[in-house]
Amino acid sequence: MTIRLLLADDQALVRGALSALLALEPDLEVVAEVGAGDLVLDAVREHRPDVALLDVEMPGLDGIAAAALVRAEFPDVRVLIVTTFGRPGYLRRALQAGASGFVVKDTPAAELADAVRRVHAGLRVVDPALATDSLIAGESPLTGRETEVLKAAQDGSSVAAMAAKLFLSEGTVRNHLSSAIGKTGATNRAEAVLIAEGNGWL
Amino acid sequence: MTIRLLLADDQALVRGALSALLALEPDLEVVAEVGAGDLVLDAVREHRPDVALLDVEMPGLDGIAAAALVRAEFPDVRVLIVTTFGRPGYLRRALQAGASGFVVKDTPAAELADAVRRVHAGLRVVDPALATDSLIAGESPLTGRETEVLKAAQDGSSVAAMAAKLFLSEGTVRNHLSSAIGKTGATNRAEAVLIAEGNGWL
DNA sequence: TCCCTGCCATGACATTTGTCAGATGCGAGG
DNA sequence: CCTCGCATCTGACAAATGTCATGGCAGGGA
Numbered sequence: 001m002t003i004r005l006l007l008a009d010d011q012a013l014v015r016g017a018l019s020a021l022l023a024l025e026p027d028l029e030v031v032a033e034v035g036a037g038d039l040v041l042d043a044v045r046e047h048r049p050d051v052a053l054l055d056v057e058m059p060g061l062d063g064i065a066a067a068a069l070v071r072a073e074f075p076d077v078r079v080l081i082v083t084t085f086g087r088p089g090y091l092r093r094a095l096q097a098g099a100s101g102f103v104v105k106d107t108p109a110a111e112l113a114d115a116v117r118r119v120h121a122g123l124r125v126v127d128p129a130l131a132t133d134s135l136i137a138g139e140s141p142l143t144g145r146e147t148e149v150l151k152a153a154q155d156g157s158s159v160a161a162m163a164a165k166l167f168l169s170e171g172t173v174r175n176h177l178s179s180a181i182g183k184t185g186a187t188n189r190a191e192a193v194l195i196a197e198g199n200g201w202l
Numbered sequence: 203m204t205i206r207l208l209l210a211d212d213q214a215l216v217r218g219a220l221s222a223l224l225a226l227e228p229d230l231e232v233v234a235e236v237g238a239g240d241l242v243l244d245a246v247r248e249h250r251p252d253v254a255l256l257d258v259e260m261p262g263l264d265g266i267a268a269a270a271l272v273r274a275e276f277p278d279v280r281v282l283i284v285t286t287f288g289r290p291g292y293l294r295r296a297l298q299a300g301a302s303g304f305v306v307k308d309t310p311a312a313e314l315a316d317a318v319r320r321v322h323a324g325l326r327v328v329d330p331a332l333a334t335d336s337l338i339a340g341e342s343p344l345t346g347r348e349t350e351v352l353k354a355a356q357d358g359s360s361v362a363a364m365a366a367k368l369f370l371s372e373g374t375v376r377n378h379l380s381s382a383i384g385k386t387g388a389t390n391r392a393e394a395v396l397i398a399e400g401n402g403w404l
Numbered sequence: 405t406c407c408c409t410g411c412c413a414t415g416a417c418a419t420t421t422g423t424c425a426g427a428t429g430c431g432a433g434g
Numbered sequence: 435c436c437t438c439g440c441a442t443c444t445g446a447c448a449a450a451t452g453t454c455a456t457g458g459c460a461g462g463g464a
Contacts, residue, residue: 383423
């Protein structure tokens with residue numbers, strides 16, 4: 001019995017290449033390919049795959065959010081998250097969203113098919129090195145507002161701009177920012193953003 | 203006659219997948235795969251490919267620098283740059299380094315093989331949309347020092363830290379920074395870094 | 405109920421950042 | 435030779451940023 005696959009990745013070239021790679025395996029069949037997170041759920045409804053391979057970094061809806069939606073509506077569809085960045089927070093959030101596996105893009109190509117089979121068999125597939133990182137980094141220490149403010153700071157906005165966007169006073173924005181800087185161990189806003197990004201807290 | 207290919211990409215999964223994709227074409231043969239820019243030249247020496255597919259974002263030596271080395275030693279080896287980011291500066295630098303083609307990773311998978319064939323035939327392959335962007339964005343307006351200072355600012359360093367790293371006075375660093383902010387049309391350091399990155403000027 | 409935490413806000417303060425004017429030295433090009 | 439652009443520095447100033455103390459308000463336990 002062949003395993004039916006859904007592929008989601010925003011980069012068409014990578015998507016097509018992965019499709020070619022997996023098509024080499026006689027027991028795997030790619031039944032759908034999409035290039036945006038918003039399209040994942042519809043594609044699952046239409047093609048009913050056994051396993052969904054979702055990239056985290058996608059326009060619209062990211063792979064983790066898409067995974068949550070898929071699992072909510074189709075609990076029997078397994079989700080395998082594939083991502084460029086092995087960020088601890090990604091792994092944690094992916095598992096919370098109901099993903100069965102988590103693979104970074106620098107694992108050997110030969111292992112991907114196996115990962116798909118294991119996930120399909122009901123096992124969990126997690127990069128061991130990443131799992132320990134995830135334990136060390138832990139959950140995000142940031143409160144909701146701190147996270148929002150840091151996100152708003154990602155594009156280099158001034159305090160005034162962030163305050164306007166979030167409907168907060170400038171003082172409040174500065175307080176959340178200061179608090180986030182303290183929690184991340186950074187010494188300024190830009191560093192705090194980088195650290196939070198690296199841990200997958202944003 | 204088959205076209206012999208070298209593949210360079212730091213993400214093993216993508217590398218393997220591209221290999222599988224290209225292996226589907228009867229006239230193409232992947233003769234070498236490497237995962238770092240430093241290894242490209244050695245692999246070319248050993249396997250003498252007709253075309254080298256190089257990713258820009260790689261550890262050690264980036265794809266553009268590797269392209270220049272390859273072209274210097276083997277002028278008959280064609281280089282096709284493949285990259286995630288369609289940054290205008292990348293294209294410009296790639297062509298200056300002697301690359302014959304430039305493909306972003308969200309072009310359809312079916313076109314890659316054609317791009318390889320065109321490059322092998324001595325033609326240039328360039329994404330038209332990107333080419334116009336490249337013309338508009340133009341060369342980097344930043345001087346050498348301004349570029350260095352912006353690079354140093356990428357990690358959120360303070361002026362003092364940058365001054366220490368570059369052996370400059372703090373005032374000088376602030377001046378270069380101010381100048382770079384002006385040239386990029388930004389209003390602060392973080393924004394200037396983002397704009398310069400987006401244009402491939404760093 | 406009381407207490408704690410998170411969220412919002414204010415005002416004051418020191419530090420950092422961005423800007424500007426002015427000055428020197430160097431190399432390339434007319 | 436003179437000029438221009440680049441790099442370097444200094445000093446001064448205004449604006450933005452980060453920190454702190456303090457207070458109010460809401461919701462969720464103990």
